[in-house]
Amino acid sequence: EGQLAESGGGSVQSGGSLRLSCAASVIPARFSCMAWFRQSPGKKREGVAVIDRDGDTNYANSVKGRFTISLDSAKHTMYLEMTSLKPEDTAMYYCALDLRGMTTVGALTRKVDVERDYEYWGQGTQVTVSP
16 A cells, blocks of 8 residues: 555646546555645645545645546545646646545645655656646
8 A cells, every 4th residue: 555656747838737647556445635746846845735535625725726636536546637727837746645644634735844744655747837
C-alpha cells in the first residue's frame, strides 16, 4: 500500500482544461486524506485540493471554483479536474496520501507545512499553462 503514480499532465493554453489521475496500489478503507499539491521552481510546495474518506473536500482559494477533486475507491484512483487554467497554475503536481490520521481536510488551507502530514507521495506530473 501507499504507492502512488500521477498521470495526465501536459501543456495547455490559458483557459484550457486537464484531468490529472493518481493511481494507488491500494487505498485502505482506513485512509484519512488524499490530496493534490503543486510546486513551481523556487516556490514552496502548496496544497491544492484534498478529499477524505467521507468525501469531504477542501480547496486552496486560488483554485476554488475551477478545480474539482474526486476519488474512485473501487479503482483506487484519485482525480483532479482542472478547468479555466491560468499560467500561474503551471507547476509539478503531486498526489499524497495520509494513512496515519495525521491531517484533516481543513488543515490543507490552515496549517503551515501541512505536507508533512502526508507520508506517501507520487513522483509528480508536470502541468504547463501558456498565456
